[in-house]
Amino acid sequence: MASITLDHIAHAYPGAPGAAPHYALKPINHVWQNGRAYALLGPSGCGKTTLLNIISGLVIPSEGRLLFDTADVTRLPTEKRNIAQVFQFPVIYDTMTVAENLAFPLKNRGMEKGAIKRRVDEIAELLDLKPVLGRRARGLTADAKQKISLGRGLVRSDVSAVLFDEPLTVIDPALKWELRSKLKSVHQALDLLMIYVTHDQVEALTFADEVVVMKDGAVLQIGTPAELFERPAHSFVGYFIGSPGMNFLPATVAGHEANVAGTVFDLGARYATPANAGKIEIGFRPDYATLHETGGIPVRVLKVEDLGRRRLARISVGGQEAIATLAHEADLSPGDTAGLIIEPGHLHLFVDDLRVEGERA
Amino acid sequence: MMDKPWNNRAWLFVVPVLVVVLFSSLIPMMTVVNYSVQDTMGQNNFFWNGVAWFQGLLDPTSDIGGRFASALVRNLIFSIVILCLELPLGIAVALCIPKQGWKVGASLVLIALPLLIPWTVVGTIWQIFARQDIGLLGAALNAIGIHYNDTQDPTSAWATIVIMDVWHWTGMIALLSYAGLKAIPDAFYQAARIDGASRWSVFRNIELPKLQKVLVIAVLLRFMESFMIYTEPSVVTGGGPGEATSFLSLDLVKIALGQVDLGNAAAMSIVYYLITLTICYVFFTIMTQLDQRKGV
Numbered sequence: 001m002a003s004i005t006l007d008h009i010a011h012a013y014p015g016a017p018g019a020a021p022h023y024a025l026k027p028i029n030h031v032w033q034n035g036r037a038y039a040l041l042g043p044s045g046c047g048k049t050t051l052l053n054i055i056s057g058l059v060i061p062s063e064g065r066l067l068f069d070t071a072d073v074t075r076l077p078t079e080k081r082n083i084a085q086v087f088q089f090p091v092i093y094d095t096m097t098v099a100e101n102l103a104f105p106l107k108n109r110g111m112e113k114g115a116i117k118r119r120v121d122e123i124a125e126l127l128d129l130k131p132v133l134g135r136r137a138r139g140l141t142a143d144a145k146q147k148i149s150l151g152r153g154l155v156r157s158d159v160s161a162v163l164f165d166e167p168l169t170v171i172d173p174a175l176k177w178e179l180r181s182k183l184k185s186v187h188q189a190l191d192l193l194m195i196y197v198t199h200d201q202v203e204a205l206t207f208a209d210e211v212v213v214m215k216d217g218a219v220l221q222i223g224t225p226a227e228l229f230e231r232p233a234h235s236f237v238g239y240f241i242g243s244p245g246m247n248f249l250p251a252t253v254a255g256h257e258a259n260v261a262g263t264v265f266d267l268g269a270r271y272a273t274p275a276n277a278g279k280i281e282i283g284f285r286p287d288y289a290t291l292h293e294t295g296g297i298p299v300r301v302l303k304v305e306d307l308g309r310r311r312l313a314r315i316s317v318g319g320q321e322a323i324a325t326l327a328h329e330a331d332l333s334p335g336d337t338a339g340l341i342i343e344p345g346h347l348h349l350f351v352d353d354l355r356v357e358g359e360r361a
Numbered sequence: 362m363m364d365k366p367w368n369n370r371a372w373l374f375v376v377p378v379l380v381v382v383l384f385s386s387l388i389p390m391m392t393v394v395n396y397s398v399q400d401t402m403g404q405n406n407f408f409w410n411g412v413a414w415f416q417g418l419l420d421p422t423s424d425i426g427g428r429f430a431s432a433l434v435r436n437l438i439f440s441i442v443i444l445c446l447e448l449p450l451g452i453a454v455a456l457c458i459p460k461q462g463w464k465v466g467a468s469l470v471l472i473a474l475p476l477l478i479p480w481t482v483v484g485t486i487w488q489i490f491a492r493q494d495i496g497l498l499g500a501a502l503n504a505i506g507i508h509y510n511d512t513q514d515p516t517s518a519w520a521t522i523v524i525m526d527v528w529h530w531t532g533m534i535a536l537l538s539y540a541g542l543k544a545i546p547d548a549f550y551q552a553a554r555i556d557g558a559s560r561w562s563v564f565r566n567i568e569l570p571k572l573q574k575v576l577v578i579a580v581l582l583r584f585m586e587s588f589m590i591y592t593e594p595s596v597v598t599g600g601g602p603g604e605a606t607s608f609l610s611l612d613l614v615k616i617a618l619g620q621v622d623l624g625n626a627a628a629m630s631i632v633y634y635l636i637t638l639t640i641c642y643v644f645f646t647i648m649t650q651l652d653q654r655k656g657v
Binding site: 058077 | 548549552555556562570571
């Protein structure tokens, strides 16, 4: 058990000599605390797997240091680091039984037989694998196989971190929920540092204490699910998290007010007019923007979608399209004019994609 | 309307196949069956002989029975020996093939080269290679004091045939194994590293189990081909010295075409065929069972 320190870690795959390095992972500096669960979230090719491989030792970063507690492990081979990894596809040893699979890492480290058996029983108990211990691993279902690969990692008592590389990809949707809650309970029982890579925001938000949102090799924001939702630091975070994502409208700002092509929004805080700023946008979540028949900011309804539990409307505001939630009592249909009310504190200002904080009065 | 439309067009597709099968296998085979139950005194007069040919063939104390039994044993030993050599060697070669770069293509071409040479040419190459007067192998061995004579000494003859077969066919097993190894996802190797597995353990617990199906096919192909081997030993040793390298096919040809002993040759063909068929069936069963176990 340990905390993991990323000390200015960056990685560029070797390119043409002399050329500016093309980073697969831009410099990141962060400490991951022991006992917490982190999710690396981002679209394909955002560098999250590179980061995971740096931690597991499959990739040596081209810059920076990696510390497990205080030990520098940057250049240590995978087998010397005390990490466990669960891969996208179940990795099991076909010819062995479940018990032999679980015992394998201990056997390789020359542990004594009785101790191995005790530890295997313990882990099997934890993962509900007890009834199948004597069975050939190859005949089992995908979720049982994933539990075995997880168990092979957990069986070592000295393991510092458990890494998950999109482990639920091949699992039946019905079993996903069950396996995910199993992971959660294992995390609580063992008090381990867990790092979970995924491109599925629901997985990330339900699994992790803190989510690391990545894009194009850069970390955009590290925060709790609530922080990412309420106060996205980058417009991409706003857009990527939540379903549907945040609305962004280009605007001009003066003091308390934002002006979107003639429509005025009250920002609820004072903003200094950004000097030589490039792109200025206001952002708000559909979840915090309700549409009423009257009152609020005048908008036009383009389309109404009934999702059962709630109704969403595609609206036109100042010539821009956005999405808002329909109020319960509102009876609106396409073509109607309506009033948009944004909950106080949920209208954000983004300058060059970065969120800026205003002075609240 | 419950009636299905009646359409005979399907016969158009089936009949040509039936005709080809009839002429290519059924009729020749029936001719052999015909010979195997008849005897002749010449002048193309045949008479019924019942199962006498088969009785003789399957009785090791009779002349023909003993000859058949020893050819069969010889052939089985040969097949087992070459499998024991080619299988481990092929896997070892496959493991040594580089992982990337131009070397991959180069090694694959080099490995495949012997497979592209016609059987008779392989035989001729090794026949010349083994000669004591001008052959590189034969002359060199004798020059350094090792007695080697593939036309007079059975051990030399066997060694030559076996090594020739290994040279000719190990490449095929290597290529099959290479394909099998390529199919193993990287995650398995990464997991093994995390689990602290040794190189041997990776081979034993990951690579070998994943190669299982490919290797069953390789064993089947190599066994059948070596069990029916004819051309190369026929060119190199002609089945000699004495009967030392007379494998089943060579002996069959000698009986049928050399001695024109049609009854014995026909009976032998059928027994030979049935043995081959049985072994094929056993392998087929193993393969389908492997498939099913995987599918669970």
